[in-house]
Amino acid sequence: MGFFDQIGKQISQGVDRAKFEAEKFQTTTRLQGEVNEFRRQLDAKLGELGQRAYELQRAGQINSATLAELAQAVDQLRATVLAKEEELKSTQADVFVEPPPVVGPPPVHPAPSTYAAPAAPTPATPSQKLCTVCNFQMPFTAMFCPNCGTRVA
Ligand SMILES: [Zn+2]
Structure with a gap:
């Protein structure tokens, strides 16, 4: 749903x-x-x-x-x-009774108020670095970004 x-x-x-x-x-x-x-x-x-x-x-x-x-x-x-x-x-004296919740797996979608933006890119650890163009995380020793091909060395 x-x-x-x-x-x-x-x-x-x-x-x-x-x-x-x-x-x-x-x-x-x-x-x-x-x-x-x-x-x-x-x-x-x-x-x-x-x-x-x-x-x-x-x-x-x-x-x-x-x-x-x-x-x-x-x-x-x-x-x-x-x-x-x-x-x-x-x-x-009658009161409105909410319909029983639909039986099934709990909804996996977040409500609008609790919607979490995608996590920010994790800062590169000392052994890794980020592509300056696409933020792809790669080994610190990489010469080119494996994602977009930008030279990063
Ligand atoms: Zn890149």
Whole structure:
């Protein structure tokens, strides 16, 4: 895998993360809307229950069947709100998980920030010398550079 392949992989992970965050935002927005909607329905049913109880009380006759039906609807909506709130909390707690590293030999290419320039030519030891033209290292006794042919003696 070359240097540009690694850049491509990093960009790909960035796209994955952006996609994850976008989908998370979309899901939490939808769930928040659903929670609000079920809360509204719950409030409506509670209002209806209260209104019905009020009317029955005013009429002096409690219709227990109607009250039981309303109470059941309220219980169902309360359970739905709780479940949706748990789902919302769970989604809000989601964190992006980096893809597992590719299994295989470690990359041999250096990262741009750690790229090392080619080592400078090793200074000639007393028994050797450098070509004045191409810096080729050769025995001190050489008359001509074995690399470029320049006379070095
Ligand atoms: Zn040379």
